[in-house]
Amino acid sequence: MAGDASAFTPFVESFQAKIFQYTWLTCGQREDAEEVAQETLLKVFENFDQLREPEHVRAWVFRIAKNFCLMKRRRSVYAPERELSLDELLPSAEGERKLQIRDEGEAPEDALLRGELNSRLESAIRDLPEIYRSAVLLRDVEELSTSDAAAILDVTEDVVKQRLHRGRLALRKALASYVEVK
Amino acid sequence: MSGHPHSHDHDHEQGKDPLCLEIFARLSEYLDGELAAEDCAAVEEHIADCPPCVEFLQGLRTSIEASKGFKTPVAPDPVDEAMRERLQYAWSEALARRGREAQKARPGPGPAPAS
Numbered sequence: 001m002a003g004d005a006s007a008f009t010p011f012v013e014s015f016q017a018k019i020f021q022y023t024w025l026t027c028g029q030r031e032d033a034e035e036v037a038q039e040t041l042l043k044v045f046e047n048f049d050q051l052r053e054p055e056h057v058r059a060w061v062f063r064i065a066k067n068f069c070l071m072k073r074r075r076s077v078y079a080p081e082r083e084l085s086l087d088e089l090l091p092s093a094e095g096e097r098k099l100q101i102r103d104e105g106e107a108p109e110d111a112l113l114r115g116e117l118n119s120r121l122e123s124a125i126r127d128l129p130e131i132y133r134s135a136v137l138l139r140d141v142e143e144l145s146t147s148d149a150a151a152i153l154d155v156t157e158d159v160v161k162q163r164l165h166r167g168r169l170a171l172r173k174a175l176a177s178y179v180e181v182k
Numbered sequence: 183m184s185g186h187p188h189s190h191d192h193d194h195e196q197g198k199d200p201l202c203l204e205i206f207a208r209l210s211e212y213l214d215g216e217l218a219a220e221d222c223a224a225v226e227e228h229i230a231d232c233p234p235c236v237e238f239l240q241g242l243r244t245s246i247e248a249s250k251g252f253k254t255p256v257a258p259d260p261v262d263e264a265m266r267e268r269l270q271y272a273w274s275e276a277l278a279r280r281g282r283e284a285q286k287a288r289p290g291p292g293p294a295p296a297s
Contacts (some may be wrong), residue, residue, distance in 0.1 A: 008273050016275040018256035030256065037258055038265055045272035084194060086207060118255065121248050142250035146216070165210035172245040 016041060018058075019065050022137055025125050026069045036072050040065040059148035062138060066152055073130070084132060089169035116177070124174035132167030139164050201228060205235055209242055 009111065019040050022159075024033040045062050049059055127131055138149040149164075150157045205228050211217045212225045229235045261269065 012266075015294065016258055016261060021254045024254055024256060024258075034258060041261075042265075042272060045269050045276060048273060048276035048282070050246060110263065118252065121215070121245075121252055124251075125249075136249060139254060140246055141217060141252050143250060146214075161211060161216065165207070168210055168242060168249075169247055172242045175210060175245050175248065176241050179188075 012041065015044070015061055018142065019061065019112040022062060022065050022142070023069055024135065025122070025137060025141075026066075027072055028126065032072050036065065039068050043068070056148060058142070059144060059152055062142065062144065066134065066172045068089055084129065084166045086166070086169070089166065089173055095163060098127050104118070120175060121171065124171050127174070128167055128170055135160055135163035136167040136171065140168070202232065202235055205229065205232075206238070209239055213239075213243060213246065 016037065020033060020037040023040070024030065024034040027033045027036055043060055043140070047064075051057060053060075125136060128136065134153060135149060138144045138152060139146065144152070146157045148158050148162075150160045153160065155163075205225055207220065208225060212222060217225065229239060242259060
């Protein structure tokens with residue numbers, strides 16, 4: 001791909017949406033997300049000859065996006081950092097409803113609920129403290145490996161695993177109190 | 183992970199039993215297939231006899247699946263013409279630099295054969 005000029009348009013189309021989703025969920029404001037996504041794309045193209053491991057192109061692109069998001073965050077007022085403890089992610093004392101989503105033979109009302117679930121999930125992802133959100137976005141939403149996520153975030157794989165687990169528990173809790181689809 | 187006897191009488195309530203807590207801390211690694219075989223077996227041994235942990239695990243798995251299929255409903259604006267030109271220029275410059283580097287890296291023609 002790196003040596004093929006015809007790869008330009010498919011690359012833009014494929015990565016623009018992915019980068020935007022990441023920056024949208026990270027920056028919080030549409031204007032910021034658009035700006036950061038475009039800065040990322042430009043930086044990617046300007047430095048494409050520096051890409052040494054084409055098989056890790058997605059990790060390389062998201063690392064650039066993450067750095068632009070960090071710079072944007074430093075220039076704006078945003079959710080303060082905080083850590084989630086495992087205790088606050090335990091099942092609540094009053095119990096929780098089962099979280100089940102049917103994905104076969106979806107009826108219209110299920111599609112509606114799925115849309116609501118998606119909306120709730122987006123909101124829950126946004127509400128995560130940044131360190132957990134970035135782990136969830138890279139590992140679960142973008143489905144990058146633990147090793148790629150660790151390289152992007154400049155932390156060890158164990159730290160990625162710990163942040164991912166807490167982020168997932170927080171999302172599970174946020175969704176469990178809201179959704180019951182059978 | 184420490185081993186523990188299969189127990190029918192530990193207190194599962196609200197998942198706050200120490201055994202449940204130990205499992206609870208490792209469920210992501212378990213679901214991701216990142217636990218060592220011995221730890222994986224310990225998790226499976228515990229959840230075989232712990233309905234609250236099974237229920238919690240199912241909920242966690244479901245929310246992970248939802249994240250994996252997540253697509254934000256908001257689409258980015260299309261790249262405008264000016265930006266497209268900048269991107270295209272940057273791309274062709276990068277490709278040209280890469281081409282020059284590749285050429286430099288190729289071995290030279292070597293000494294001319296003696297006539």
